[in-house]
Amino acid sequence: MKKSIIAFVTLALLASCSNKNESPDNLHLTINVKGLKTGTLYIQRIKDTSLVAVDSVKIDGNAAVERDIKVESPEMLYLFLDRGVTNSLDNNILFFAEPGNMTIETNLDNFIAGAKITGSKNQELYEEYQKINNRFRDENLSMVELKFKALKRQDQKALDSLDAKQQSNIKRKYLYATNFAINNKDHEVAPYIALAEIYDINLKFLDTIQKSMTPKVAQSLYGKKLTKYVADIKKEEQKAPAAAE
Incomplete structure (x- = not known):
């Protein structure tokens, strides 16, 4: 949150x-x-x-x-x-x-x-990204429907199986977004995807995307946003252990 x-x-x-x-x-x-x-x-x-x-x-x-x-x-x-x-x-x-x-x-x-x-080259790349990303979304929607049916008939085994598939689908979606951003590090769509699509992914992936940006992209609107966002998360994580003590 x-x-x-x-x-x-x-x-x-x-x-x-x-x-x-x-x-x-x-x-x-x-x-x-x-x-x-x-x-x-x-x-x-x-x-x-x-x-x-x-x-x-x-x-x-x-x-x-x-x-x-x-x-x-x-x-x-x-x-x-x-x-x-x-x-x-x-x-x-x-x-x-x-x-x-x-x-x-x-x-x-x-x-x-x-x-x-x-x-717009960034628009072209964003549409390319969305084609695959929409598949992950559609797969998730299908599983939601199947889970509803399994819940209705109280099939716990099916629910557990669908839960595992759903988690796997989410991981594949996030890894795809990460790889797409890194592979397109020379375009502003890379930090935009990091911020708009996978902002809650493990910090190490956001950090990798942020460090992979070319100097031009790093100085762009979304490049600066991503740099600040990663820095803010690191600060929050540093405060957490101190607060626990």
């Missing part, structure tokens, strides 16, 4: 600090939502533990828009569609923004599932 709080606070504080230095808009983002006639698109980022809009555009007949945004370091942003009807999570597209030209193409009926995002 302490680790999750440290991770979340670290993400929020460093996100707010990153916005202090002024720099020109360096991301040219083209958005096309086929079938959208009216509504408002918001481009959001995490600041002070909340999603805040950094830009917005009203759609009135033309579904294709272009925006220029300041991105000081590759960062996960959110494209939110206000349809004027619902504030559902299925209206929010996560995308790994980075300086340059990026395009988000999607459609009104399948806003998230139909999204195609191009122009």
